[in-house]
Amino acid sequence: MESIQFFNGNFVPKESITFSIDDVGVLRGFGIFDYFKVYDGAPAFMEAHLNRFENSARLLGMEIPFSRNEIESAIRKLIDHNKFPLSGVKVLMTGGASPDGFSAGKPNLIITNTAVAETNPSFYTEGVSLMTHQFTREMPQVKTTNYATAVRLEPIWKQKGHVDVLYHDGQYISEVSRSNVFLVEGNKLITNEEGVLPGITRMNVINMAPQLGFKVEIRPITLTEVLVAEELFMTSTNKKVMPVVKINDEEIASGKVGVKTKVLMEGYAKLMEKETKQPSFQN
Structure with missing residues (x-):
């Protein structure tokens, strides 16, 4: 059976979705989106993602x-x-479609549902590495379609053996191109808020942390702190809770997945099980 997608009120094959070359989403990068996973028909945190989509539109x-x-x-x-x-x-x-090549027109709403594969399991057992790059994203609170910097950098980070890029302003970090960042310090989780997208997985980790024995501290994080972190991980819809064991050429602590990060990965797996009624992902 052919899969269908939603386009401006109609259900059609993906190939049938077309819109004007004058769309300011194409000409000016003026567009928003949100994304969540579906497990055997059960959407994960759909309400939270749609809330964020509505907030992006408002902003x-x-x-x-x-x-x-x-x-x-x-x-x-x-x-x-x-x-x-x-x-x-x-x-x-x-x-x-813009009447003058700049002004917004009547919005197009597209909803796609496409099959995906699970993330490489070794990323959770062995951890991953990130490349750093000095860059400040425009309107970070909005999930826009503008990922030009990340797309440009992807071949570079892959060539160097990394999985993504960590943005900073020369002193403070902001976020990974598609993920939020957490440091572990004793029984404390440290994450930043200013200049980052309000991630849904980030929100869930913050909410579940006290149940797992962690306190949460929300404040700016320096790049120096990241490099000397006890443990480090990032969060997103696709990555879930993913351990980071290396930044550029520098290992984080032992270069191994930390014990406390494992506790958080297991806690998030149980949360996902409850949300989607699926068996827990074992690491």
Whole structure:
């Protein structure tokens, strides 16, 4: 059975989705999206992701052309029709066809549901490394479609054996290109808030931390602190809780996945099990 997607109120094959070359999403990068995973028909934290999508639209002054109920109904229809064992749902809104090449027009709303693969298990057992890059993202609180810097850097970090890039301003870090960052210091989790996207996985880790015996401290983090961290991990929808054991050429602590990070990975796996009624992911 052919999979379907949602485009401006219609359910169509992905190949049928087209919009104007004059769309300011194309011409000016004026667009937003959000993304979450679906496990055997069970969406993970869909409400939180749609809340963030609505907040991104509000911050950019964009009007969503469909109601929350209509969007949720469309997502359910895609999931029920496509029946992927593991998939991702992306809710995307572009600024619409521009009358003058700059001004926004009538927005396009696209919702896709596509099959995905699980992340490499070795990333959790062995940890990963990051490359650093001095860069400050524009409007970090908004999940825009502008990832030009990350896309440009991807071949470089892959060539050097890293999985992503950690942004900083020369003194303080902000975030990985698609993830939030946490430091472990004793029984304390340290994460930043200013200049970063409010990640849904980040939110869930902060909320579950006290149940696992951790206190949470939200404050700016220096690049120096990251390099001498007791343990370090990053969070996102795709990465979940992923241990970071190396920055550039410098190992974090022992260069091994930390014991406390393992506790957090197991805690998040149980949270995902409860959210999606799926067996826990074992590391």
